[in-house]
Amino acid sequence: MKKIFCIFVICVGCAFGATFPLEIEDSGGHKVVIPKEPKRIVVGGGMWPLPSVIVMLDSSASRLVYIPKASMSAMKNSFLLDFYPEIARIKSGNSENIEELLMLKPDLFICHSANVKICEAMRKSKVPTLEISVSKWEYNSLDTLKGWLDIIAPILNQEAKAQKIIEWSKNAQIQSAPQNTSNTQQSLTQGAQQSLPQNTPQNPPRALIIHRFDNPQNISTKIGVGGLFADYLLESSGAQSVVHDKSAPTLSLEQIYALNPDIIYINNFNPITPKDLLESKLYQPLKAVKEKRVYKFPLGSYRPFAPSVDLPILLLWLRVCHGEKDIDLKAQTHKYYKEVFGLDLSPKQVESIFAPSKNAGVLE
Numbered sequence: 374m375k376k377i378f379c380i381f382v383i384c385v386g387c388a389f390g391a392t393f394p395l396e397i398e399d400s401g402g403h404k405v406v407i408p409k410e411p412k413r414i415v416v417g418g419g420m421w422p423l424p425s426v427i428v429m430l431d432s433s434a435s436r437l438v439y440i441p442k443a444s445m446s447a448m449k450n451s452f453l454l455d456f457y458p459e460i461a462r463i464k465s466g467n468s469e470n471i472e473e474l475l476m477l478k479p480d481l482f483i484c485h486s487a488n489v490k491i492c493e494a495m496r497k498s499k500v501p502t503l504e505i506s507v508s509k510w511e512y513n514s515l516d517t518l519k520g521w522l523d524i525i526a527p528i529l530n531q532e533a534k535a536q537k538i539i540e541w542s543k544n545a546q547i548q549s550a551p552q553n554t555s556n557t558q559q560s561l562t563q564g565a566q567q568s569l570p571q572n573t574p575q576n577p578p579r580a581l582i583i584h585r586f587d588n589p590q591n592i593s594t595k596i597g598v599g600g601l602f603a604d605y606l607l608e609s610s611g612a613q614s615v616v617h618d619k620s621a622p623t624l625s626l627e628q629i630y631a632l633n634p635d636i637i638y639i640n641n642f643n644p645i646t647p648k649d650l651l652e653s654k655l656y657q658p659l660k661a662v663k664e665k666r667v668y669k670f671p672l673g674s675y676r677p678f679a680p681s682v683d684l685p686i687l688l689l690w691l692r693v694c695h696g697e698k699d700i701d702l703k704a705q706t707h708k709y710y711k712e713v714f715g716l717d718l719s720p721k722q723v724e725s726i727f728a729p730s731k732n733a734g735v736l737e
Contacts, residue, residue: 391410391529391530393407393410394406395407395528397503397524397528399486399503399524400486400504400505400506400520401504401506403503405503406501407480407481407528411436411480411528413438413477414438414479414480414481414482415438415439415474415481415482415483416437416439416440416483417439417440417441417469417484418469418483418484418485418488419441419487420441420483420484421443421444421675421679422444422676422679422680423483424437424441424448425447425453425675426521426522426525426675426681426682427525428448428453428457428460428674429714430529430534430535431529431531432714434453434457437463438463438464438479439463439464439465439466441465441466441467442465442467442736443736444675445460445463445465446733446735447675447733448675449461450672450729450732450733451672451674451725451733452673452722452726456716464477469491471494471498475500481501481502481503482495482500482502483502483503483505484504486504486505486507487508492504503524505524507679512605512619513602514602514605514606514609515539515543515684517680518539518542518681519539522539523535534713537713538682538684538685538713541685541713542685542688544685545686545692546609547610547611577612577613578611578612578613578634578666578696579612579613579615579635579636580612580615580636580637580638580695581599581614581638581661582603582637582638582640582678583637583638583639583640584597584598584600584643585643586643586645590653590655595623595624596623596624596629597621597622597623598623598624598629599621600616600618600619600620600622601619601678602679602680603621603678604619606678606687609688610691611692611697612636615632615634616632626655630658633658634660635661635666636661636668636695637650637667638669638691639667639668639670640676641672641677641734644731644732645734646669650662650667651665651667668694669729670729671683671686671687671690671726672726672729672730672733673686673687673726682713682714689702689705689706690727703723706718706723707723
């Protein structure tokens with residue numbers, strides 16, 4: 374009887390939570406031992422997208438005690454604040470002062486792998502430290518998101534939710550979407566297959582993503598475009614990227630004229646709006662401006678140009694912008710957040726995703 378009771382206790386532990394100590398291999402190949410369930414997580418070192426991923430996986434913001442300012446500005450201007458008002462109480466900043474960060478008494482620290490200095494310093498402090506890479510998966514948004522979820526979901530005991538996110542994201546791609554690794558080869562659930570059409574536009578539009586520029590009224594302004602995840606996002610949703618350069622190059626207005634894209638997208642890492650381009654005389658020669666095909670990226674739980682759990686909604690929105698007519702975007706958006714995260718967004722909240730506040734583009 375005693376033996377049966379012990380087996381029961383072990384099984385209950387497996388069913389209701391991750392077993393700690395837990396060993397996780399991070400993006401840098403470090404095997405990190407997390408001795409206990411983390412209750413105080415600090416996200417620093419430039420890893421802006423991770424706080425929203427943690428909140429959405431965990432259905433709570435209670436574990437986060439410190440996050441980057443850029444993360445906070447996005448979450449405060451998204452529907453997340455409606456569901457998790459405790460977000461407003463999280464400390465935010467851009468500190469790389471190890472003493473200040475240790476005063477927060479973190480039991481888990483997460484940093485951008487490119488920020489070698491702070492990652493190494495936190496590891497030396499003996500705080501369990503996870504390096505998360507942005508570039509390891511060759512800027513394939515889906516593979517990158519899966520790589521992040523493979524690290525974070527087991528810690529939060531949310532592997533099942535993570536799998537649903539990946540299934541939705543895979544199904545939101547067009548069938549000819551680029552595949553960099555075997556990560557995206559798993560089968561989809563039958564329900565997801567039936568809910569999302571898979572039509573590819575016959576004449577893919579030529580598209581450009583703008584990250585930043587100084588002043589739409591200045592002919593000498595330098596414009597940051599494309600690069601990073603741009604090729605994947607555009608080609609996975611039925612468009613051609615006009616800039617194939619992972620470095621996100623800075624171009625002159627004359628160079629933009631030469632590219633003359635059919636569609637211009639403006640991401641959420643700036644407060645620029647389509648109106649800024651549509652009303653600027655300098656941009657009138659562009660085909661996208663003439664045809665009023667200038668769009669601001671939506672904002673779900675985070676700025677979705679970067680990998681986020683909002684990836685399937687961004688891909689579906691892009692597919693609609695690229696010419697698909699048979700996607701009920703609002704219905705799919707409501708279904709996704711309800712089915713995967715248990716969030717019952719109101720029509721107004723759904724609308725707000727596709728009409729984001731300019732304040733979400735403030736990074737400092």
